[in-house]
Amino acid sequence: MRIDRIADTDIRFQRNGAGDRALVFVHGFLDDQYVWDAVIAELGSEGVETVHLDLAGMGERTDASGPFTLDRFASEVGAVVDVLGTPAVLIGQSMAAPVVELVAAARPERTLGLVLVSPVPLAGTRLPDEAVEPFRRLGGDPQAQRALRQQLSTGLGEADLDRLAVIGGRVRPEVVRALVDCWNAGHPDGERPSRYLGPVLAIRGADDGFVTEDMVADRVLKRFGTGEKVTVDRAGHWVHIERPAAVAALLDALLAKAHPVGDRTRSVRPQQWISAFAEKSAASFAKAFAEDVVLEGSALTRPIEGRGQVEQVMEAASDIYDSLVFTREGSSGPHTFLEWEATAFGGTQIRGVTILTKNERGRIVRAAIHHRPLGAVLRFSAELRERLRGRIDPANFLADDR
Template sequence: MSNDQNQAPRTRIIFVHGFLDDRTAWENVLSLLGEDFEAVALDLPGAGAHLDDEGPFTLRRLAESVIAEIDRSDTPVVLVGQSMGAQVSELAAAARPGRVAGLALLTPVPLAGVHLTGDAATSFRSLGGDADAQRQGRLGVSVSLSPDALETLLASGTAIHPTVVAQVFDAWNNGDAAGAIPSAYAGPTLIVRGAGDPFVTEEVIAAAVLPRFANAPVVGIADAGHFPHLEKPQEVSRIVGDFARSLDRVKA
């Protein structure tokens, strides 16, 4: 029997992007993971290759696309979701708990939502097609975002139809009723935050994310804000890789 036949299949990691983003936000992290893992980054409905998908754009609808990717996998997967993608990933993990070996939540918006109102909600809802507003918004919640990384985010965000932006904002802002109770996903979970993130702060995680999981360690990344995967991709790649390897050790 050949060495290839003796080797266990590589752990599959599925990356799920956040609001106004698409799969390109994960490119640096994926390139740094190397060949130890089979990694795939998705475009959620309404973004990237799916810009012209029809609505409604609810969290449950977005989660269906992640569930479909899980179902295409031959072995259990690790889900990594950032910001809104953390909400979507948790819903997918809860729908397929036996198929998700681990869940990593990066700068996670609470599944219950944040319930912005007034001018703040209006500003988010009207970001579609407004490059200047998106630029200022991205810079306002980041610490060390490079010009190239900013351009990557702007390219994805400005391409999304304004009506989709408004619906997707409502989805993550209003959240899901499942966020009001302990998480239905009881598998290994890791929470990762940017130490300088002014949006998903340490207090937000302590109050609205961490209590919903029985045993979820929190890892902070210095000199990073809301987009650690773009600000500090090497750190995120290392953290995700170590988490995935720890699951293999548990299985062994």
């Protein structure tokens, strides 16, 4: 175990183990970094470094000054991720779920996956004042905090409740109020689809009376499109403390899937193409393309040539997808092969392979995009034709005449 520090800040983080991947754990409301110790102890994956830290105002940083906002917390966690030097799975509990999503959206190239434990929506819980005021009054009242935790997590033992009450009781009352307003109001990015397109796992305790099943499905995972949800029995809001072995097993499974041992393919690496899909803008695609880029695909009757036209097609195409996740990557010389899974048109499943060819400067000179199944290809092409009418010759696209 070693302690590292972000230069010129009060941010310190604990590192355990070593490897070519990392798990970064971020605690929730009124907690500290050590709430993850039991999960870390249960992990079975090899070649993985574990990292955790205290957010400003909590844990060993109760003297920190404000502001206490999601953007501030994401900046702190992002600074830690930046110095690790390895791709990471980001794990956040409760109010930290929005934090790790913001970090992942800003650093897709460094993020192997997101694990959202008892996740508060990025858009906030939006509780009315009469419902949220009891949370604001928790500052300086360890017994009230203990009672709340016991109500929301019946699986917490007496020792756990005592320890958590001590940790939370140290948080200054004005900070408690600011934190409540932070997770209740949420972040503007929560009003639109997530900018992070990689793997997402939401873990919820079956007895959680605060983060409900509907909240996870409708207000959290729906923004990601294809995220996975797992419900853990005999656990509530602090499922990582109540059932640490179950949470650790889920993390081990995610790591095995994201970085298969002995596989000739690998997790998807950082590159402008993937970032452009997250941003869904022509300007972002333009940064990846050479001036003479050529686009081919199963949804096209003939190639599209030139950066100006190709970036328009790609912007329109990326906006059609409800969700898109790049799942596997391989390479050979100047060629990169990307497998992906997507949904469009309110739930139609689409799979495909993209082949990118780059020049010596790293710019894409040829992109070949192959969709399946055929019905989805026809509909996708017809939709592109309509969206690009007046800008791209309609003869470049197929007609859905089914």
